[in-house]
Amino acid sequence: MTERDEIDVIAGEYVLGTLDAAERAAASARRRNDPKLDAAIEAWERRLAPLAETVPPVAAAEGLRAKIEALTAVDAGPDAARIVVLERRAQRWRGVAIATSALAACLMLAIGVRELYLPQTAKTFVAVFQKDDASPAFLLTVDLDARMVSVRPVAAQPQAGKSYQLWIASDKIGPAPKSLGLIEASDASTQHTLGRWDRGIVERATFGISLEPAGGSPTGRPTGPAFHAKLIETR
Amino acid sequence: MQTRGEVPIIPTAGLTVIEPAPGGAARAIVVLMQRVAARDRQAFSALYAATSAKLYGIILRISRRRDVADELLQEVYVQIWERAGYYDANKGSPITWMVTIARNRALDEVRRKQAVSIEDAPEALDVASDEEIPLDRVERSQQLLRLRQCLDRLDSHRREAVLLAYREGMSREALGQRFARPPGTIKSWLRRSLLQLRDCLGQ
Numbered sequence: 393m394t395e396r397d398e399i400d401v402i403a404g405e406y407v408l409g410t411l412d413a414a415e416r417a418a419a420s421a422r423r424r425n426d427p428k429l430d431a432a433i434e435a436w437e438r439r440l441a442p443l444a445e446t447v448p449p450v451a452a453a454e455g456l457r458a459k460i461e462a463l464t465a466v467d468a469g470p471d472a473a474r475i476v477v478l479e480r481r482a483q484r485w486r487g488v489a490i491a492t493s494a495l496a497a498c499l500m501l502a503i504g505v506r507e508l509y510l511p512q513t514a515k516t517f518v519a520v521f522q523k524d525d526a527s528p529a530f531l532l533t534v535d536l537d538a539r540m541v542s543v544r545p546v547a548a549q550p551q552a553g554k555s556y557q558l559w560i561a562s563d564k565i566g567p568a569p570k571s572l573g574l575i576e577a578s579d580a581s582t583q584h585t586l587g588r589w590d591r592g593i594v595e596r597a598t599f600g601i602s603l604e605p606a607g608g609s610p611t612g613r614p615t616g617p618a619f620h621a622k623l624i625e626t627r
Numbered sequence: 628m629q630t631r632g633e634v635p636i637i638p639t640a641g642l643t644v645i646e647p648a649p650g651g652a653a654r655a656i657v658v659l660m661q662r663v664a665a666r667d668r669q670a671f672s673a674l675y676a677a678t679s680a681k682l683y684g685i686i687l688r689i690s691r692r693r694d695v696a697d698e699l700l701q702e703v704y705v706q707i708w709e710r711a712g713y714y715d716a717n718k719g720s721p722i723t724w725m726v727t728i729a730r731n732r733a734l735d736e737v738r739r740k741q742a743v744s745i746e747d748a749p750e751a752l753d754v755a756s757d758e759e760i761p762l763d764r765v766e767r768s769q770q771l772l773r774l775r776q777c778l779d780r781l782d783s784h785r786r787e788a789v790l791l792a793y794r795e796g797m798s799r800e801a802l803g804q805r806f807a808r809p810p811g812t813i814k815s816w817l818r819r820s821l822l823q824l825r826d827c828l829g830q
Contacts (some may be wrong), residue, residue: 402822408792409689409734410799410813416738434718436821441723442771443793444730449680450687451702455679457675460701464708466673491747568739570702573709588701607713612702612732 403432462587544581562597660721664711682729689733689796777827785820
């Protein structure tokens, strides 16, 4: 077989779905750096798509629509009351973040000022994402009352053609992390809803941020380099 | 909003096919997609109304369990909402894009489960597997007609294997059991079928 045949067969089996879990993961990872494989997969998606017409539609359960609406019901703009309230006690992340860069220090200042004006009644949690001083840092805060998670890059330069994606993981949620959404802005908070999960689960969950192709993971689970953190209660 | 929240369902001899003809429903979905990309929640609702039965049908057929399919459908629509801005109309219709997301998610799920326990109790299926639409009774889209012509050139077992893989999400092992052939044979069937289909269909 020619190299092209080889690629077309892998791509074709990927789209048919006959690759096993390991082969599938390998193909999925490879296509990100292999434009030929990526194009071959897209070509098979188009070629075989008409078969989807032959699958009978089945009405989804009534309640699913409401759940999906809740899961995607993100703010229609920043809502001051929901913006993170950070407590001074969160020394751990503050130390790390200030050490990261001058930019971080500026952000800390901005957040610090905002604290003065916000009622500090909400039970909030904070987590820091950073592997080492050279890697990007994110501050994540969770407002359990508002059921919102807010994430703010501190020293994370978005790479061209890449997106940072936020995940939640817990054995209560399932074996695989669930996407909470993309981190859109490089200089402001992005908010996502936590609508689906109990407080108890969220409090103990692990949060992760991974670097994905633009638009987020093509597979629905983290595919790129990731870092993780747990929440620290701030009050 | 002018767009209707549903696409016409065309009954044909006991089966239903979502009309893929350009201009009508497909055009409406393109418009919905653009609005969803602009974070229009009403459009998202309409898109869900127009496409959820199709995607749910596909996911359910592959995952074979309603509880799993319910979970997957939620994830798929969250992904559609989040990634709508990256949908590229040059690469195919919005429906193809959504179907790809749905199939990928469902296949990832069933393959991952198989890696843990190969036998996911096929007896426990709550989806009858004999209700699929026979290929020769579907005759709507041009692309499907063309694909069908190319599939018809494959030997019947191999054609069936391709269909079972795409529509039912059958693994090589499952196909091997179905046709009483070792997985290696199935692998070479698929390889040959794919190359033949590619050459028949072109880009």
